Amino acid sequence: MSTPILEVRRLEKRYAASGILSRSRAGLKAVDGVSFAVEAGSTFGLVGESGCGKTTLARALLYLDPPTVGEVLFEGTPLGGLSRAGLRGFRRHMQIVFQDPNGALDPKMSVRASMGEGLANLGVPRAERERRTAAALELVGIQPAHAGRYPHEFSGGQKQRITIARALSVDPRLLVLDEPVSNLDVSIQAQIINLLLDLKSRLALTYLFISHDLNLVAYLADRIAVMYRGRIVELGSTARILDSALHPYTRRLFASVPRLTGERIAPKMEGDSEAGDSSRKGCRYAARCERGELACHSNDPELHDAGGGHLVACLLPEKNDQGG
């Protein structure tokens, strides 16, 4: 197998719990020992519920907020060893698009100025900046003639197109997309998703697609990693994750998603499962897990290969008829 475009090894991100309100602890592990690799040209989906650490992971692997422990390799080069200038040079290969274009675009700057900034940081001369900005806007379906306008003159969908254009203007090879359509209306979401699909094939991009929207990730991704409380609990091809998931949490997550093709929801009340603090030593999911046994509360399962590149961190993985 060729070198993956992105490789994350045992990444940890800890936040010191040192505020006046916090009890003294070793610090909060928002991301706890995450490893995965993304093949060039693929779409890698990262899913999980709020607070599972997926956005923290994205920021850490781009060194926007460097990891506490662990390594990130871009095409085999470890980012941790790079100087600030070296890192800046690498950023052009890995760009990120955030959920909220309003937060990503400065309201007081024209689109041209916003887009030129990143290019100027890379030392691109003015005339070339102008040319690349126009080309990138054209790619996402915004008229380059409108580059002098300000963010408020565009709709939400157009603003998200502009942030995508800005990311593309430096010719990245990897785009990290963090909930890029979650703030948009249904009819606009599809436009942006189609645009992302087009761009990926035209520009031979690799996507790391982060979302809580499981239907969307199932539609887009080649491989899916499921995060729970700072860990990856399962990782496999989209087909395996959808049809023969091994981790009880993955099954529960995907069974919960409303679908247009699904059944009507049954009015059955479940016990409240919001309680259940994870045990310190064992599996973090043990308290919520319907399969959990005593061993799960004392042994922390490692992510291991259950066969064919399908990884799972569970002591009692589900059995599948298809076999491992």
Place this chain on the structure above:
Amino acid sequence: MADALLSIRDLAVSFQGREAGGSRPLRGVDLEVGPGEVHALVGESGSGKTLTATCVLGLLPVPPARIEAGSIRFQGRELLGLAERERRKLRGRRIGMVFQEPSKYLNPSMRVGEQIVEALILHLGLSRRGARARAAELLELVGLPGGRQILRRYPHELSGGMRQRVMIAMAVSCEPALLIADEPTTALDVTLQRQILRLLLELRDRLGMAVLFVSHDLAVVHGISERVSVIYCGKIVESGSRERVFGRPLHPYTQALLASVPEASRRGTRLAAIPGTVPDAAHVPAGCAFHPRCPLAVEKCRLEVPALLDYAAGPPGRAPAGGEAGASSHLAACHLAGRS
């Protein structure tokens, strides 16, 4: 339908604003909710779905808003023009409400128990002791066992899912005939979302209340509703049973919305995106408001506003559907509906 619980007829609302002539976010909404029915009102942002719910609750800010025309009848009684004191009695007592962000509606400086107890004393005239006991029961009902402990907590001490359950407990505390739930699960994670949707259905079954479920999420609506109304630019464009609207949608807007949803089964195909954007309420296109984005639009669509007609039994009669939208009706407002 004479026995509709809630019947909204031709409701039009305008806002005075900077735009000359103001805007008309509701341009004649027709909607009927039967007793005990889970009726979903689906639309994109700015479609008027929340505004419609706001009018039913009597919470429209007048001015700048103004009700231009129409009628809202609830249990046979006209709500528009009712004194605020009367409206307030209905709200909470006969019509409960749940919103997307419960933190906005819970008092942060009051224990949640006190908030439920106050509502019970106000609306049902219970004694404080009786109200406390009832409040604990209500929390059990919404899946918060050990209710008494939770009664003593402040909203910030509860998780998002627990706060939404408390909000639901308050909303159903007086066993209302109608619960208005405006995007009640949009801020929640999927596993929690499913629990809350199940809870709403369970409460509907137990209490026999109707639910007007306002949402932008078609998959959620598919999961929970019995009847669905689709709203676009302040007008209902389609309304019918869940099976009909999802299975045989009549309006090109509904068809396009359904085709634009990403799902695993659509892998490898492009989504059918709807071109353009939702027009804002100050610049609604003439004729059928959807015509600039509609792939089928003809000259008539640019000129004439289509009436909402019943297609349940084939081509519609000439009379508009107003007043007799039966449970089996399938209404659409499209010049080309049913032609295909």
